[in-house]
Amino acid sequence: MTTQNPGFSTLAVHAGAQPDPTTGARATPIYQTTSFVFENADHAAALFGLQQFGNIYTRIMNPTQAVLEERVAALEGGTAALAVASGHAAQMLVFHTIMRPGDNFVAARQLYGGSVNQFGHAFKNFDWHVRWADSSDPSSFESQIDSRTKAVFIESLANPGGTFVDIAAIADVAHRHGLPLIVDNTMASPYLVRPLEHGADIIVHSLTKFLGGHGNSMGGVVVDGGTFDWSKSGKYPMLSEPRPEYAGIELHKTFGNIAFAIALRVLGLRDLGPAISPFNAFMILTGIETLPLRMQRHSDNAIAVAKWLKGHAKVAWVNYAGLNDDPNYDLQQRYSPKGAGSVFTFGLKGGYEAGKSLVEGLQMFSHLANIGDTRSLVIHPASTTHRQLSEEQQVSAGAGPDVVRLSIGIEDPADIIADLDQALANVA
Known part of the structure; x- marks a missing residue:
C-alpha cells in the first residue's frame, strides 16, 4: 500500500x-x-x-x-x-x-x-x-x-x-x-x-x-x-x-x-x-475483503426488516437498537453510527410455541445455529443455543422463551420480508 x-x-x-x-x-x-x-x-x-x-x-x-x-x-x-x-x-x-x-x-x-x-x-x-x-x-x-x-x-x-x-x-x-x-x-x-x-x-x-x-x-x-x-x-x-x-x-x-x-x-x-x-x-x-460492503448491507436490510416486524399484528415486541425509539438507540448512535448490525430479536404474541412455529414455516431463511452469513438465518434460542440454561438464565441473557433471533443476510430486503410474511400468516 x-x-x-x-x-x-x-x-x-x-x-x-x-x-x-x-x-x-x-x-x-x-x-x-x-x-x-x-x-x-x-x-x-x-x-x-x-x-x-x-x-x-x-x-x-x-x-x-x-x-x-x-x-x-x-x-x-x-x-x-x-x-x-x-x-x-x-x-x-x-x-x-x-x-x-x-x-x-x-x-x-x-x-x-x-x-x-x-x-x-x-x-x-x-x-x-x-x-x-x-x-x-x-x-x-x-x-x-x-x-x-x-x-x-x-x-x-x-x-x-x-x-x-x-x-x-x-x-x-x-x-x-x-x-x-x-x-x-x-x-x-x-x-x-x-x-x-x-x-x-x-x-x-x-x-x-x-x-x-x-x-x-x-x-x-x-x-x-x-x-x-x-x-x-x-x-x-x-x-x-x-x-x-x-x-x-x-x-x-x-x-x-x-x-x-x-x-x-x-x-x-x-x-x-x-x-x-x-x-x-x-x-x-x-x-474479509468484502466485510465493509457486507456489513453495511446487513445493517441496511436489518433496519428495514425490524421496522416491518414492529408493525405486524402478531409481533409483541422488536428489540433492535437501530430503531429510534429503542432504549439502546443512543448507545448505538454513539458507538456504531454506521448501523446497528445484522442480528436482532423479537417476540411473538403466541410465545414459545409461536416462535417455534415461525421458525419451522420460513422457507428462504436457514434454521441453524450461526450468525454472520450472507444468507438470512433464524433460530429460536430457548429451544436450541440457550437450551442448557434455566428459564431465568435465558431471560437474563436476552433469550427468553418467546425470543426469535434473526441474522439478516444480504438478499433483497423485499424477499426477506416476504418470507417472514408468509410464515407469520401460518402462526396461530
Missing part, C-alpha cells in the same frame, strides 16, 4: 498481504504444509529461543495465518493478533494466559449462550470462576471484583439481544482496578465498532461469523491492543516473570506492546494446540 493512513475498505483488501515473492501470486497462497525448513542450526535455535520471528510448525504459525492475523489487527487498530481454530479456542487461550487456579473474572451475563456455558461450566475444570454482571449497569461489574479477579469480559453488541454496551464506562471500572477489559466484537465487527478506541485492551472474535461472512470456515482470533501494563501489578506472571521454557525471557519486558499476542502463541497455542487450518485462514481472508 502506498498511502500512509489507508481507509478501512483498503485495509480489508490489502493489510498484511503482498504478492508472493517466488511466484508472483496476487492472492495469498494456502501454505498447506505442516513444517518449515530451517536455514541452518543457528537459525533454528534463534526461532526456538524467541530471538527471531519465523515459521517452525503450522500448529504455532503459518504464512497464510500470519496474513489473516495482520489484517484483523489492522482493522481493529491493534498491535498484533493470533488466529486459532474457533472463537471458543480464542477465549480459552486468553484466559489460559492470565488466569491461575482459584482466580475469577467478571463477565456480562448478556452473552452468547456458548460463552455462558464455557465460562460457567467448562472453565470450572481449570478452577477458573466467572462472576456475572449486568452489561447495562457498569456498577454491577465493580461490585463483583476482588483480589483474585483477573479480567472483565463483555460483548460490544450482545448476542442474541443485539444490544450495544457502554464499553467506555465498563473500561473505566476495569482500569480503576488494574484489570484488562476483554471485548468480544464478533457481532459488530470492526466495521461497526472498534472497542480499542473506547478503552478495551483485548479483542476476541469468532472469525466464523461476520469476518469470514460466508458460513464456510471455522476460526477465531485474539487482537492485542498493546495498551495494558502486564508488569505493574504482578498479577500476570506468565507475562511479567521469567519463562523457564525460553531461558528466562520476561515476555512483557522483551516484547512490549505485542507481549500478550506473543504469550498467546508461544505459551498457549504451542501447548494447547487449537490451530487454525491454512485453508480456513485463506477462506476467511477472502471473506
Whole structure:
C-alpha cells in the first residue's frame, strides 16, 4: 500500500498481504504444509529461543495465518493478533494466559449462550470462576471484583439481544482496578465498532461469523491492543516473570506492546494446540475483503426488516437498537453510527410455541445455529443455543422463551420480508 493512513475498505483488501515473492501470486497462497525448513542450526535455535520471528510448525504459525492475523489487527487498530481454530479456542487461550487456579473474572451475563456455558461450566475444570454482571449497569461489574479477579469480559453488541454496551464506562471500572477489559466484537465487527478506541485492551472474535461472512470456515482470533501494563501489578506472571521454557525471557519486558499476542502463541497455542487450518485462514481472508460492503448491507436490510416486524399484528415486541425509539438507540448512535448490525430479536404474541412455529414455516431463511452469513438465518434460542440454561438464565441473557433471533443476510430486503410474511400468516 502506498498511502500512509489507508481507509478501512483498503485495509480489508490489502493489510498484511503482498504478492508472493517466488511466484508472483496476487492472492495469498494456502501454505498447506505442516513444517518449515530451517536455514541452518543457528537459525533454528534463534526461532526456538524467541530471538527471531519465523515459521517452525503450522500448529504455532503459518504464512497464510500470519496474513489473516495482520489484517484483523489492522482493522481493529491493534498491535498484533493470533488466529486459532474457533472463537471458543480464542477465549480459552486468553484466559489460559492470565488466569491461575482459584482466580475469577467478571463477565456480562448478556452473552452468547456458548460463552455462558464455557465460562460457567467448562472453565470450572481449570478452577477458573466467572462472576456475572449486568452489561447495562457498569456498577454491577465493580461490585463483583476482588483480589483474585483477573479480567472483565463483555460483548460490544450482545448476542442474541443485539444490544450495544457502554464499553467506555465498563473500561473505566476495569482500569480503576488494574484489570484488562476483554471485548468480544464478533457481532459488530470492526466495521461497526472498534472497542480499542473506547478503552478495551483485548479483542476476541469468532472469525466464523461476520469476518469470514460466508458460513464456510471455522476460526477465531485474539487482537492485542498493546495498551495494558502486564508488569505493574504482578498479577500476570506468565507475562511479567521469567519463562523457564525460553531461558528466562520476561515476555512483557522483551516484547512490549505485542507481549500478550506473543504469550498467546508461544505459551498457549504451542501447548494447547487449537490451530487454525491454512485453508480456513485463506477462506476467511477472502471473506474479509468484502466485510465493509457486507456489513453495511446487513445493517441496511436489518433496519428495514425490524421496522416491518414492529408493525405486524402478531409481533409483541422488536428489540433492535437501530430503531429510534429503542432504549439502546443512543448507545448505538454513539458507538456504531454506521448501523446497528445484522442480528436482532423479537417476540411473538403466541410465545414459545409461536416462535417455534415461525421458525419451522420460513422457507428462504436457514434454521441453524450461526450468525454472520450472507444468507438470512433464524433460530429460536430457548429451544436450541440457550437450551442448557434455566428459564431465568435465558431471560437474563436476552433469550427468553418467546425470543426469535434473526441474522439478516444480504438478499433483497423485499424477499426477506416476504418470507417472514408468509410464515407469520401460518402462526396461530
